[in-house]
Amino acid sequence: MSAHDRGVGAATLKRLRLARGWSLADLARAVIAKAGELGQPLDASVASVQRSVARWESGKAPILPGERYQLLLAHLYARTADGRASLGPGSDFAELLDAFGRLGEGERRLDELRTLIVRTATDGGGALLALLGPSTQLALSTALADPSRLDEELLDAMRLAVGDVNGQVGSVPFVRVQLLLAPIVESCRRLLDAPVPEPLLPGLRAVAAQAYTLAGRAAFETRDVEASRALYTEATAAAGGTGSPWRRALVHMSHALVTLYSTPGIEAAQRLVDAAVRDARAGESPTVRARAHALQAEIAARAGSERHARSALALAWYDMDGDRDGDPAATAFSPVHLRGFEGVTSLYVGDPAQAHDYFARSVQALQAPRERVQHAIVATDQALARIRLSEPESAAELLHGCIDAASATGGRVASIRLRRARRQLLPWRRETWFADLDDHLMDSFGA
Incomplete structure (x- = not known):
C-alpha cells in the first residue's frame, strides 16, 4: 500500500x-x-x-x-x-x-x-435490508413510493446487492440467502408492476431475473418446490424482456438443475437445457454458451448417449477456450467447473478412473467459500467414482466431509446426491464404516 x-x-x-x-x-x-x-x-x-x-x-x-x-x-x-x-x-x-x-x-x-x-x-432472523446501504434504502423507498424516480444508480445498487447475496451462497445457509433476498425480490415485483421510466425497464428486468433465479434456487434448496417453480416462471418472463437471450439461458440452466432433482426422469430437465442452449447460441456470451453445452453433456451422459455427451463437451471447451473479451457474463462459468462436467460424463458413459481424476482436480480448485456447495457436489460424485472402482470404504471416508459441507449450507441438491451415493454403498451395509456413515447422515439430515 x-x-x-x-x-x-x-x-x-x-x-x-x-x-x-x-x-x-x-x-x-x-x-x-x-x-x-x-x-x-x-x-x-x-x-x-x-x-x-x-x-x-x-x-x-x-x-x-x-x-x-x-x-x-x-x-x-x-x-x-x-x-x-x-x-x-x-x-x-x-x-x-x-x-x-x-x-x-x-x-x-x-x-x-x-x-x-x-x-x-442474520442469526436472529432480522436484517432484511442488511446488504442494502443507507442511501440505497432511501432511494428504493423513494422509487417504491414514486416509480418515476427509479434511476440507473438505484438499479446498479440493487444489482450489486443481488451479487452480494449470491456471493454468500456456500458461506451461509440457504434460509439466510432467502432472508437477504426478500426485500429485493419484493421490490422488483412492485416496480415491474409500476409505471417506471420505459428506458429503465430492460435493466430492471435484468435485476429481477437475477434475483428471482437465485430466490428460486434457494426456495428449492429449502424444500419449497412450489415457490421455487413460481419464482423460476417469474425469472424466465423477466429475462425474456431484457433483450439479452443469454440472461434467459442462465435462468433455464438453474431451473434445469433443480428440475433434475425434483422431477422423476430427465425429460423435463432436458427440455429446459435445450431451451438454454438455444438462447445461449442466440446470445453474445461465449461463457454462457460453454455452460449450456456442459449441462447438455451431463444430461446426455445420464441418458447413456456418449456420442452426444462428448460432442457437447467439445463445444463447451471450444467456447471456453475462445475469445471471451467483452463477455457480459465472463464469471458465470470456469474451466474448473467444466472439468466437473467432464467427470460426470466419464462417470456415466466412460472410465470411472478418469472421472475420479477429473473430480479430484475440480475439488482441489473449488476452495472459495462461494464454491462450498459445488465442492460438496463434486466431491460426492468423486465418491461415486470410487465406488465404481471397487473402493467403497475410501468413498465413505470422502462422503463424511461432503455431509458436513451439505449440512452447513442446508443444500438440498448436495443432500440428494449424498443419499444416492449412500444407496450405492448398500452392498456393504454390514460393514462398521457403513454404519458410521449412516449415523453421520442421520445426525446431519434426519431420517
Whole structure:
C-alpha cells in the first residue's frame, strides 16, 4: 500500500469514530465491551486499547489493526448508531473494510470478515435490508413510493446487492440467502408492476431475473418446490424482456438443475437445457454458451448417449477456450467447473478412473467459500467414482466431509446426491464404516 492509501485508511477510521461521537477512549471502551459480549474478553486496559486506536489513526505512520481488533471493529460498525444491521455500499461497515484494505489487509481476509459478519447479522432472523446501504434504502423507498424516480444508480445498487447475496451462497445457509433476498425480490415485483421510466425497464428486468433465479434456487434448496417453480416462471418472463437471450439461458440452466432433482426422469430437465442452449447460441456470451453445452453433456451422459455427451463437451471447451473479451457474463462459468462436467460424463458413459481424476482436480480448485456447495457436489460424485472402482470404504471416508459441507449450507441438491451415493454403498451395509456413515447422515439430515 502507498503512503497515500494508508493515510486515507487512517483518516477513514478516524472519521467513522467521530461520526459516532466517540473519543479515543470511548472507542476503546466500546471495543472492550464488544469483546466481552462476544465471549472473547480482552486482557487489556482502556488506556492500552486507546493507544492502539491512536496508532491505527495516526496521520504519520498508521498501522493496520490486528485480526482480533479487526473482528471487534467489524462487529461494532456493522450496526448503525440505533442498532440496525447495515452492511451494504455506503455503510460504516463497508467503509471500515475499505479502510482495512487501504491499510494493507488482503482481499481474502476481508472476504472472511464480511462473510462472518453477514452470518452474525442474520442469526436472529432480522436484517432484511442488511446488504442494502443507507442511501440505497432511501432511494428504493423513494422509487417504491414514486416509480418515476427509479434511476440507473438505484438499479446498479440493487444489482450489486443481488451479487452480494449470491456471493454468500456456500458461506451461509440457504434460509439466510432467502432472508437477504426478500426485500429485493419484493421490490422488483412492485416496480415491474409500476409505471417506471420505459428506458429503465430492460435493466430492471435484468435485476429481477437475477434475483428471482437465485430466490428460486434457494426456495428449492429449502424444500419449497412450489415457490421455487413460481419464482423460476417469474425469472424466465423477466429475462425474456431484457433483450439479452443469454440472461434467459442462465435462468433455464438453474431451473434445469433443480428440475433434475425434483422431477422423476430427465425429460423435463432436458427440455429446459435445450431451451438454454438455444438462447445461449442466440446470445453474445461465449461463457454462457460453454455452460449450456456442459449441462447438455451431463444430461446426455445420464441418458447413456456418449456420442452426444462428448460432442457437447467439445463445444463447451471450444467456447471456453475462445475469445471471451467483452463477455457480459465472463464469471458465470470456469474451466474448473467444466472439468466437473467432464467427470460426470466419464462417470456415466466412460472410465470411472478418469472421472475420479477429473473430480479430484475440480475439488482441489473449488476452495472459495462461494464454491462450498459445488465442492460438496463434486466431491460426492468423486465418491461415486470410487465406488465404481471397487473402493467403497475410501468413498465413505470422502462422503463424511461432503455431509458436513451439505449440512452447513442446508443444500438440498448436495443432500440428494449424498443419499444416492449412500444407496450405492448398500452392498456393504454390514460393514462398521457403513454404519458410521449412516449415523453421520442421520445426525446431519434426519431420517
